[in-house]
Amino acid sequence: MTRTVLFHELGGPEVMRLEEVEVGEPGPGEVRIRVDAIGLNRAEVLFRTGHYIEPVRSFPAGLGTEGAGVIEAVGEGVTGLRTGEPVSVVPAFSQNDYALYAERAIVPAAAVLRRPDGVGAVEGAAVWMPYLTAYGALLEVGGMRPGDTVVLNAASSSVGLAAIHVADRIGARAIALTRTAAKREALLKEGAAEVIVTESEDVVERVLEATDGRGAEFVFDAVAGPGVRDLARVVADEGSLVVYGALSGEPTPYPGVEQGTLTMRTYIVHETTRRPERLRRAEAFVSSGLRSGAFRPVVDRTFALDEIVEAHRYLESGAQIGKIVATVPH
Template identity: 35%
Template sequence: MAHAIRFKETGGPDVLRWEEVVVGDPGPGEVRIRHEAVGLNFADTYFRSGLYPAPLPSGLGVEASGVVQAVGEGVTHVAEGDRATYTGSPLGAYSTERVMPADSLIRLPDGIGFETAAAMTMRGLTSAYLLRRIHPLKAGDTILLTAAAGGVGLIVCQWAKLLGLTVIGTVSTEQKAELARAHGCDHVIRHPRENVAERVRELTDGVGVPVAFDGIGRSTYAASLASLRRRGLLVCFGTASGPVPPIDAMQLAVSGSLFVTRPALADYMADPAERAVLAGELFDHVASGRIAIEINQRYALDDAVRAHRELESGRTTGSSVLVL
């Protein structure tokens, strides 16, 4: 019998329940996939808490890897027995097996393991569009990266070095500082102990950075904005501390004609051809060893309550996976 983590009401981690579920046959455009590993993402806590709306009762999770068990009518890009990974809606990745839209699946190269795939598909594709699509970064540029020791942060640090970029990263502990440095972060700022904007100005001869990538949100928005050079770009791609405050257009003008964007991964994966390019570049870097995926926490799938508690406490580093 298949099992899944589900919740009937929003709230803390204790609302999550391990339940038996019935998995049917895939319909047109669908596949049935048996999971080998499931990605644990901070966004999962938003659905569970109610910050992101979900129809109740609901499954949870948007990222996993496994083996295709059956395909429905019209599905041609994956076949029964294929290794595959995915990220995206609908919710339900916290399960041993599920039926889902086939369009979400990406065939997984043999050189990449299931746990690695579950730990990197969302984070890796996020890193890919941040560095390869948002802004025309060039070798020699300096970027600011919040949460440099997080799952996205460690990938961005490594990928940025491949592109010849200098990375200024923020972290909350010395342990995380060491981890970020080990993955290519050139300068580490201990936030909130240090003033981020002041340190960035010191490190850039008073100019600031052309792009700041902020995955934390409310608590770091002001500092990230203040770290930009004239006509710089703030990329708000995460809300770990809560959503960013309302944007004051006049503040952007008087601070140097700044730009702010709030991108979503779905909009950089909507075109299958573009998704294939981004995934291909990511898989190539990982399979070759140029980018290492740090899985620093593993939890049993039925231990999702503990996984959410530790994730929300800030005790995790790198990527985390739920294993079956």
């Protein structure tokens, strides 16, 4: 038996509770891991509250798609992974099928990456989703090049910070949007070329000024909703507005633009993690950045697994800069 976080109804953090569950043996194409750390993501909040891109199929339901641990058992047909190996699990599956909020978990082998040397469990649970999302959206799909500019909101989130680092590494510029001035210095320290405080500065004016009137080749939007109309005004002619989150909780219109043409599309990390060749390239890119020091997981705070309700309350507060991680003592 292993302690696992389950919820029996939709609702706030309080619906989660730790229960004893039989894990069993991995099936074909699966591995069982001893979970040492879990990366918390907004997707879990949305799934728990019934606002995710897919509904909960049945109760009780589990949570979690990102973490780090050690392989305990390997299922039939799995190659290239061995017991005792330290690994990370990346978001590449439905929370209706697998879940990582547990002391032990069975996951698809295709969602498992070897942890690079020197990357511990907490870092291994915090690094992949942010960088796979930023890399996949901006480079793999978007084709960002040196000299391009990306404007990003929710800039102090783990994905926002990863996008800043990715842009900086390839010679592009990141303009970070933040609601108040409280996070300005932290964002500049992380490598943002400009920080715009949205409650007191005109975003369109500042972006056009920073780009010599050209606008940004990319807008990386975690909020969506009606605000896309304003963000579309800062996109350069033939640029891209990529929506990867829905923090506003409101319907997202297609913006009408007068200054030129733009491509607007959504992006989810599964576009990278569920396609082996894309994941192979992404793993190589992120691992290279980790080795050089250009990339690093930014961990705001850790909680123990039995503090998962408190951890989710903190996640929903939006006060963090970077990633929240739950650790699993053994």
